[in-house]
Amino acid sequence: MSKRVLPLSDQQVRTAKPRHKIYTLSDGGGLYLEVSPAGSKIWRMKFRQQDGRTNRLTFGPYPEITLAAARDKRLDARRLMLEGVDPAEHREEKKRKALEKASNTFEKVAREWHSNKVPTWSERTATNTLRRLELDIFPEIGRRPIHEITHAELIATLRKIEGRGAHEIAHRQKAICSSIFSYGIQIGLLERNIAVDMKDVLKTMRGSHFAAIDNDELPAFLDALRRNEARMLKPTQIALRLMMLIFVRTSELIETPWSEIDLEKGEWIIPWQRMKRGKLTVNPDTTDHHVCLSRQALDLLRELYAITGGGTYVFPNQRDPGKPLSNNAILKSLERMGYKGRMTGHGFRALVMSAIKERLGYRHEVIDRQLAHAPRDKLSCAYDRAKYLAERKMMMQAWADYLDSL
Incomplete structure (x- = not known):
């Protein structure tokens, strides 16, 4: 018959004095208080594992862990044992998971999310997304375990971006953070996406188009361009004039290699892989784009070939000819002309759409x-190739002549 152990009292635990050697005070059920010669008191529990071997759990020091708290921990351990779970192994697993959670910082999870997304993005989108995170988000909350980040921390991070006037970037970063938190939920690191709840914390932005002048302002713009050309590098002058004459997207113009242009035939064909819709990951448009060249546009390209024709790009970067011209060069030139906030590279496309319809009467x-722009259906696409090319050539020459007349 096993010896009956009387439970300890609070007074016994409180008044237990140190001795020359370590000794214990048992509370029953495997729980005991270990008193060291230095006077420290530690709660421990002895239990038998399923293989018959004896093991111990440490619950912590007294008085931080009270007698009642130690008994609660004993009860939790005994419940696990009844379920066939080793309480020591259970504790180690909890520690491991806690350490794993703590190591999954926002930056670590964000980079993992980014790596998974890269195959579905264009190179530019992938680079810009990571760069913005590194500039705006990681310095603020990047080192924090993702499951510990609070609403207040994320709001403060986003409002810091908004505070410097970058309202659009703040809204974009909020959407990116929401995607990262959603990814964290999917891989089991957290249970709630705090960014989803933040519908009104940032200032509301009105939808807007790229800045663009209207038809009536075109003569004044051309005059401003003529007056400022002496302050521009020749390739930049030609880039601005070509944007008006052929109105491709800014990136499609400045990233053009000479290999796409046949000056003898007067042809410029942009491979579909460089076009906006060709970069789509789902159902990309695999149609090469014919840039119809007027006589004036062809003359500008021939003039430019004498300057940059020995390199790869039609518009090489001044500092590193192995790279294309920066979009910022176009924006800075427009700014020097007095059109900051009134005109952008993309704005030429909006201007031309209305001007050609209103002034030249083209469909x-x-x-x-x-x-x-993408045709609405396959039939339209086939008709494009069959007939629109000839009409476009006529239209582009008419548009160049109209600009000359101004």
């Missing part, structure tokens, strides 16, 4: 195809 479908 919307012809202009739309020259802008490389």
